Amino acid sequence: MNAFENAMRQLDLVTQIIPEQAIAIEMLRHPERIVDVEFPVAMDDGSTRYFHGYRVQWNSSRGPCKGGIRFHEQVEMDEVKALSFWMTIKCAVAGIPYGGGKGGVTIDPKKFSKAEVERVMRGFTRRIADVIGSDKDIPAPDVNTTSPLMDALADEYAKVTGKQDLAVVTGKSLTNGGSEGRATATGQGAFYVFQAYAARLEKPVEETEVVVQGFGNAGQAIAMLFEQAGYKVVGLSDSQGGIFAEAGLSIAEVLKHKGATGSVVGFAGSKTVTQEELLTLPCDVLCPSALENQLTKDVVPRVQAKIVLELANGPTTPEGDQVLFERGITVIPDVLANSGGVTVSYYEWYQNKHNEHWVEADVFTRLAKDMKDAADAIQATASKYNITQRQAAFVLAVERIGEASKGK
Numbered sequence: 001m002n003a004f005e006n007a008m009r010q011l012d013l014v015t016q017i018i019p020e021q022a023i024a025i026e027m028l029r030h031p032e033r034i035v036d037v038e039f040p041v042a043m044d045d046g047s048t049r050y051f052h053g054y055r056v057q058w059n060s061s062r063g064p065c066k067g068g069i070r071f072h073e074q075v076e077m078d079e080v081k082a083l084s085f086w087m088t089i090k091c092a093v094a095g096i097p098y099g100g101g102k103g104g105v106t107i108d109p110k111k112f113s114k115a116e117v118e119r120v121m122r123g124f125t126r127r128i129a130d131v132i133g134s135d136k137d138i139p140a141p142d143v144n145t146t147s148p149l150m151d152a153l154a155d156e157y158a159k160v161t162g163k164q165d166l167a168v169v170t171g172k173s174l175t176n177g178g179s180e181g182r183a184t185a186t187g188q189g190a191f192y193v194f195q196a197y198a199a200r201l202e203k204p205v206e207e208t209e210v211v212v213q214g215f216g217n218a219g220q221a222i223a224m225l226f227e228q229a230g231y232k233v234v235g236l237s238d239s240q241g242g243i244f245a246e247a248g249l250s251i252a253e254v255l256k257h258k259g260a261t262g263s264v265v266g267f268a269g270s271k272t273v274t275q276e277e278l279l280t281l282p283c284d285v286l287c288p289s290a291l292e293n294q295l296t297k298d299v300v301p302r303v304q305a306k307i308v309l310e311l312a313n314g315p316t317t318p319e320g321d322q323v324l325f326e327r328g329i330t331v332i333p334d335v336l337a338n339s340g341g342v343t344v345s346y347y348e349w350y351q352n353k354h355n356e357h358w359v360e361a362d363v364f365t366r367l368a369k370d371m372k373d374a375a376d377a378i379q380a381t382a383s384k385y386n387i388t389q390r391q392a393a394f395v396l397a398v399e400r401i402g403e404a405s406k407g408k
Contacts, residue, residue, distance in 0.1 A: 002078045002079070002082075003078060003079050003082035003083070003292045003293065003314050004078040004079070004081045004082040004085075005078075006082065006292075006293070006314060006317055006318055007081075007082040007085045007086060007314070008029065008085075009318045010318060010390065010394060011025060011028060011029065011085075011394065011398075013318070013390075013391050013394065014391055014394045014395050014398055017385055017387060017391065017395055018395055018398060018399065021398050021399060021402045023402070024398050024399075024401055024402030024405060025398060027059070027061075027401075027405060028058075028059060028085070028088065028398065028401065031056050031057065031058045031059075031081060031084065031085075032057050032058065032059060032060060032065075033056070033057040033131065034054075034055075034056050034057075034077075034081070035054065035055040035056070035057075035127075035128055035131055036052075036053075036054055036077065037052075037053050037054075037055075037124070037127040037128065038050050038051065038052050038053070039051060039053065039123040039124060039126065039127045040123065041116065041119045041120050041123045042119060043112075043116055044113050044115060044116055051105055051106065051107055051120055051123065051124070052105065052106045053103065053104065053105040053106070053124045053127060053128070054075070054076075054077055054080040054103060054104050054105075055069075055080075055101065055102075055103040055128045055131065055132070055137070056077075056080050056081050056083075056084035056101060056102055056103070057084065057099070057100075057101045057131070057137055058081075058084040058085050058087065058088045058099065058100045058101060058102075059088045059099045059100055059401065060099035061099060061401050061404040061405040062091065062092060062097055062098060062099050062400065062401060062404045063091075063096075063097035063098045063099055064098060064099065064133075064134070064135050064136050064137055064138055065084075065087075065098070065099045065100060065101030065136070065137040065138070066087060066091055066098040066099065066100065066101060066137075066138050066140070066342060066345065066346075067083065067084055067087040067100055067101040067102035067103065067139070067140065067142075067342075068083075068102060068103070068139065068140040068141055068142025068143075068145065068171075069102075069103040069104060069105070069121075069124070069139050069140070069141070069142055069145055069153075070083075070102075070103070070104045070105075070142035070143035070144060070145060071104070071105050071107050071109045071117070071120070071121075071143065071144040071145050072104065072106070072107070072108070072143050072144055073106060073107065073108040074106075075104035075105060075106045075107075076106065079104070079292070080102050080103065080104050081102075082292075082313075082314060083102035083104075083313055083314075084100050084101050084102035085100065086100070086313055086314065086334065086335055087100030087101060087102055087342070088100025088397075088401070089335045089393065089394060089397040090334075090335040090336075090338075090339050090342060090397075091339075091342060092396070092397035092398075092400045092401050093335050093336055093339060093374055093378070093393050093396060093397050094336075094339040094342060094343050094346075094370065094374055095370065095373065095374060095400075096342065096343060096346040097346075098138075098342070098346065101137050101138075101139075102142075103124075103128070103139060103142075104142070105120060105121075105124050107120060109144050117149070118148070118149065118152050121145070121149045121152050121153055121156075122152055122153075122155075122156040125152075125153045125156040125157055125160070126156060126160055129156075129157055129160040129161060132157070132168060132169075133165065133168055134165050134167035134168050134349065134352070134353070138167070138168060138169060138170060138345075138349060139153060139168075139169045139170075140169065140170045140171040140341075140342070140345050141171035143216075147171055147172055147173040147178060147183075148173065150169045150170070150171045150172045150173075150178075151172050151173055151176045153168075153169045154166060154168060154169050154172060154176065154177075157169070166352045167349050167352035167353050170182070170345035170346075170348040170349055171345065171348070172348070177348070177351075177352050178348060179344055179345075179347050179348035179351060179358065179363060180357075180358065180359060180360040180363055181344055181360045181363035181364055181367070182341075182344050182345070182348060183217065183221075184217075184221040185340045185341045185343070185344035185345075185363075185367065186217070186218040186221065186311065186338050186340050186341035187217070187218050187219075187220070187221025187222040187224075187225055187311070187340070188221065188225065188340055188364060188367060189337075189338070189339060189340010189341065189343060189344070189367055189371050190218070190222050190287075190309060190311050190337045190338060190340060191222060191225040191226070191229075192340065192367065192368045192371035192372060192375075193309070193332060193336055193337050193339075193340075193371050193372075193374070193375045194285070194307070194309050194332065194337075195372075196371070196372055196375035196376060196379070197307060197330060197332055197375065197379075200306070200307065200330055201284055201285075201306055201307065203284060205229065205230045205231055206230050206231075206232070207232075208231050208232065208284045208285065209231075209232050209233075209234045209282070209283040209284050209285070210223070210226045210231050210232065210233045210234065210235075210283060210284065210285045210286075210287065211233075211234060211235035211236075211278060211279075211281050211283040211285070211286050211287065211305070212226075212233065212235065212236050212237075212287040212289055213236075213237050213242070213275065213278055213279060213286070213287065213288045213289055213290050213294065213312075213315075214237065214238065214287075214288065214289030214290035214291075214311070214312060215236055215237065215238040215254075215258065215264055215289075216238075216289065216290075218289050218311045218312075218338065218341075219236075219238075219287070219289035219290075219311065220251070220255065222287055222289065222309075222311060223236060223251045223287075224251045226285075227250075227251050231285075232248040233248060233249050233251060234246060234247075234248055234249065234281065234283060235249075235273070235278050235281045235283065236249060236254060236264050236278075237264065237273075237275055237278045237290075238258065238263055238264050238265075239263075239290075240262070240263035240264070240265050241263065241264075241265040241272055241273070241274065241275070242264070242265070242272070242273040242274065242275060242277065242278035243264050243265060243266075243267050243270035243271065243272060243273065244270060244271045244273050244277075244278070244281055245267075245269055245270040245271070247269075249267070249270065253267070254267055275290075275294070276299060279294060279295065279299055279303060280299065280302040280303055280304060281304065282304045283304060283305050284305060284306050284307065285305055285306070285307045285308075285309060286303065286305035286307070286308045286309070287308075287309045287310075287311055288308065288310055288311065288312050288315035288316070289311035289312050290312050290315070291312060291315070292312065292313060292314035292315060293314065293315070293317055294312070294315045294316070295308070295315055295316040295317065295320040295324070296317050296319065296320050297317065297319035297320050297323060299320065300316075300320040300323045300324050300327075301323060301327075303324065303327075303329065305329065306329060306330065307329070307330045307331075307332065308324065308329060308330070308331045308332065309332045309337050310331065310332060310333055310334040310337045310338065311334070311337060311338050312334065312338070313334050313338070314334060315334065316331060321388065321390060325388045330389065331388065331389055331390060332375075332389055333389055333390035333393050335390075335393050335394075335397070336374055336375060336378055336389070336393050339371070339374065340367055340371060343367060343370055343371070344363060344367060347363055347366065347367075377396055378392045378393050378396060379392070381393075381395055381396050
């Protein structure tokens with residue numbers, strides 16, 4: 001089952017809970033716009049290569065579409081559609097005035113020079129310039145895309161349209177209108193959300209063991225935040241494999257090792273484990289922070305965590321979700337857990353629109369309140385209907401989108 005089928009099945013789960021929202025639910029099964037492009041890019045050796053890109057704008061009932069652009073060799077239409085749909089739900093859950101969108105280019109950026117990757121972003125920007133804009137659709141970084149690439153997008157957009165609009169994209173560098181705190185916002189937001197659920201563990205902080213799958217920006221940030229708060233991080237992984245150390249891992253030392261070797265694997269004093277073994281390690285909190293469909297029905301019966309904090313998009317399949325619920329394991333869904341990134345993106349957009357600049361402390365003060373409010377609303381909805389946290393997130397989002405769509 002692909003990511004888009006999973007996303008639609010998640011929507012199906014709320015149809016019986018809120019039948020009065022049938023019109024909104026049907027609307028959310030259909031994207032407003034799909035852009036499918038191919039574009040030429042000059043290579044360093046003088047040759048030209050064509051690349052395939054996508055931009056999906058799912059729903060704009062609550063405001064302009066919002067969502068990242070990922071560069072990955074496995075990017076394809078159904079994945080981008082699923083991510084666009086989830087962004088629609090996520091923005092509504094977070095309570096920010098955005099709809100959902102997503103984009104991607106099918107490319108393995110590791111196989112190209114930095115200059116070539118920037119030209120790919122500029123080429124993609126030229127193809128989609130007429131459908132994006134600060135009041136229409138606002139891209140952002142995602143897998144394998146960075147602040148410099150967002151700066152390039154803003155610059156290319158200005159060249160194509162003849163006007164500078166910094167708010168057309170978020171996740172920019174600080175010198176080009178970016179927001180303080182954006183680099184760690186997803187992890188920081190996830191930690192604030194976790195704190196709203198932490199009492200469910202009924203365990204002292206220093207005895208609470210954490211495993212993080214995926215050691216990119218979000219994974220590194222959440223691992224460091226847990227460590228700084230006194231939790232014990234016992235397992236980590238990246239695309240090369242995983243490591244486990246019952247006594248706990250020093251995140252700073254693991255980062256040094258990864259910087260020197262290219263992977264967390266082989267870190268001194270740790271045991272090497274597979275990705276599947278990592279997901280089933282003895283721990284209290286499991287943070288899947290990699291790609292979709294990691295916690296399947298075959299894996300979840302062996303999951304030992306008491307809380308699953310989803311930093312990745314769509315890491316748990318619908319079948320896996322049901323098994324975890326039946327086992328009494330709390331799943332803090334991606335549309336809540338990783339919404340800190342898009343929330344601070346909204347802050348960046350707002351600052352650009354109003355010519356303001358907020359210091360990091362102010363950004364995180366606002367983020368802490370917004371994440372707690374969202375988590376509290378979802379827990380209250382889950383209690384009201386006796387449903388999973390994910391179902392509660394979808395119920396809340398559909399109700400908010402349905403209300404916004406009236407009269408449109």
